[in-house]
Amino acid sequence: MMNSYLSQMVPQQAEKYGNKIALKYRDYDTDSWISVTWNQFANKVRQVSNALIALGIKEQENIGIFSQNKPESLYLDFGAFADRVVTVPLYATSSETQVHYILEDAEIRFLFVGEQYQYDTAYHVCSQCKGLRQIIIFDPSVTLAPEDNTSIYFDAFLEKGGSGAFQEEVNRRTAASSSDDLANILYTSGTTGDSKGVMLCHSNYETAFKINKIRLVDLSDKDVVMSFLPFTHIFERAWSYFCLGQGCVLCINLRPHDIQKTIKEIRPTAMCSVPRFWEKVYAGAQEKINETKGLAKAMMLDALRTGKKYNIDYRMNGKKPPLFLAMKYKFYDRTIFNLLKKTIGIENGNFFPTAGAAIPEKVEEFVHSVGINMVAGYGLTESTATVSCDWKNDFRIGGVGRVLSGVELKIGDNNEILLRGGTITKGYYKKEAITKAVFTDDGWFRTGDAGYMKDGFLYLTDRIKDLFKTSNGKYIAPQAIETKLVVDRYIDQISVIADQRKYVSALIVPDYPLVEKYAREHHIAYTDLKDLLEKPEIQELFRMRIDVLQQQFAHYEQIKRFTLLPQPFSMERGELTNTLKIKRAVLLKNYAKEIERMYED
Known part of the structure; x- marks a missing residue:
């Protein structure tokens, strides 16, 4: 059995590239970008792998990483892989409930956190977690709780492995590493209930890298890549690993809201x-x-x-x-x-x-x-990201590209996309019944997505479990309507309502500055935002724009009534997942009055 690729990738790249830049990250104190060479990267990984053993972390044990994108997350990942340790990333915006659930489910003893929010959230739940022994903090400016005498900072953690006292054990573990080892447990964002921990082995990543190299032939050590999406997301995670393996310079965007600024500072050649x-x-x-x-x-x-x-x-x-x-x-x-x-x-x-x-x-x-060479694609956490993707001048508007060689795809009942191959997860952590249900008897993974193939390209139609059925027995695909309408410059967010209802309605979050600008230009007087959104002129503006955009839909699919909301959907109120997907069940609860009003005769 071959040793796992990710357990050795960073030191191998350091041998090849030495003092060439591997990573860049923004130092907000000096307002500048700091470079990390491959040699420095490999040294940090070596320190981490020694320090993890100093803590007593066992082979194939789970450790948690609760942080925004930071270079420390990557040091930890690759240090863990060298030790045959499994990393479990948590979204930086996770709530206390979500953090508690994952820490308990994955039986995490050691949790690494990024900044103040992550530390505070983790510390509040640590007393409720039976197994959690210690919090280790990346950001040295984090203020500890007065009674906290167990948490340590990342520098102190690194010192435990600084002398290389455990390097012999690290080498033994790396030599014993296997493609069958578990690499990550990635918890899905949970739009329909509790998160499920998707188990990804080293072999999943290795297969993904192999088949992506065939398509992404132009990516090389000359590319400068902006890392923008959370590392917790399989798309960014697998992409970042792949880019590092190709020798690209990976520039880490710490704060998602800063992307419009940082992208101009870096001027990348690629970004997912x-x-x-x-x-x-x-x-x-x-x-x-x-x-x-x-x-x-x-x-x-x-x-x-x-x-x-x-x-x-x-x-x-x-x-x-x-x-x-x-x-x-x-x-x-x-x-x-x-x-x-x-x-x-x-x-x-x-x-x-x-x-x-x-x-x-x-x-x-x-x-x-x-x-702009946008490469549209389709994938899931369970498929180690990409299943299909476009390539330069080889795309179709509305399609999600050609299926990668090495991924088997077929269309099953209800036009469901079924997958098989080396990138597909072995299942969900400690959830045997759910794992069994999501695979067919002959080993095909049920994606829950509906689609079709045409001229060699994959097209998605809807999410099967998201289909609504009106009280008149008609099926509605809400995402198709939402995708059509969200391009309107006056619409920022939209959620379609239709399940078991007599017609389709929608909750709409307008682009507030544009609506206010429209009001000024048309001399519409108002007292506050709520008052403005209820004005007949504004209602008519949205009615007209919606009707133009939904002409292609059947009469029963068209939005009959809508409500303009004076506040956006938010994660704080549980209305969005960490990946900003709408939690429809929460919206139905939070906006029950507004929804019922749209169905009054």
Whole structure:
């Protein structure tokens, strides 16, 4: 049996690259980016692997990492892998209830935390956790609770392994490591109940890297990659491991809200993201076009038409663009499109993997039209991320790419996507009944997603368990309606209501600054935001925009009534998961009055 790849990757890369930069992270005290070389990275990993053994952590024991994206998270991951230890990441925004559940379920004795919020949350629940022995803190500025005499800082933890006293044991464990070893337990975000711990072995990652290398051939040690999504998310985690294995420079964005600033500081060649990032880019561009007048506006619109013809009508379909179109596109690419990319911070862009939710077709068309290489894809935690993805000029608007070689896919009952192969999880941690239910008798994993294949491309239609059935017996796919409407610049968030109801309605979080701007321009007087959203003129504005966007849907699928909410959906009220997916059951409870009002005759 081969030793696991991830247990040795960092020292092997250090031998190859030495003092070449491996990581960068932002120091908020000095307002600058700090570089970490491969040699420094390998030294930190060595210290961590020694320190973990000094703590008495056993082979295949679970340790928790409750932190935002920080270099320490990576040091810990790879140090743990060298020791055959399993890392269990928790989302940085997790609540006390979620933290308590995972610590108990995964039987965690040692928990590593990032900043003050994570420490405070962990410390509040530690007395309720039977097995938790110690909290180890990454950020040295965290203030400990006065009565806390057991928690230590990361530097003190590293000192335990600083002398290398346990290196012989580390070497023994690394030599004993196997592809069958458990690497991570990743807890799903739990839109429908308690989280489930997805078990991913080293072999899952190794297979994923092997099959992704075939598709992502252009990724190399010349790439500068922005790490933006949480490491806790399988998409970012597997992608970051893969990028490091290719020798890329990985730039770690600590605070998600800062991405628009940090992306301009780094100007990456690649970054994986969710559709929401591109929806905001699209909305910003549309707003700019709407504000522009005369010749400048005409040029912007012509540039988009030219980009669509060139990149979508011709190149996407494997046709060579006519010379005049190619010349015209080249002009716009050097001027308008280049300015747009510079404004975002991606003018050096190589490609940008995007997944995690449906991409609105208008957004996808816009991104490709302006020459940004968005690589749309589909995957799950249970499939070690990517199942299928686009590639440059090999994509279809609305599709999620070609299935990767090495992943078996077939369409089952109710058009459910079924998967089999080396990237698929062996199951859920300590949940044998649920694991058994999610696999067919002949070993196919049931994704719960419906879709179809056409011309070699995979298309998603809906999430089977999310299908609504109206009281009239009609089936509604809420995500399809939401994806269509969320591209509107006045709509920030939307949740469709229809299950066991006589017609479709919606809770809508407007883009508040845009609505207020509209009110000023149209001289609409109001006292506060709630008052403004109830004004007939604002209601009519949204009615008109919704009706235009939902024309393609059948009459029974169209939104008949809606409520504009004066506050956004939030994680604090339990309405969103850590990956910002809507928890429909919580919305039904929190907005019960508003929903009932929409169904009054």
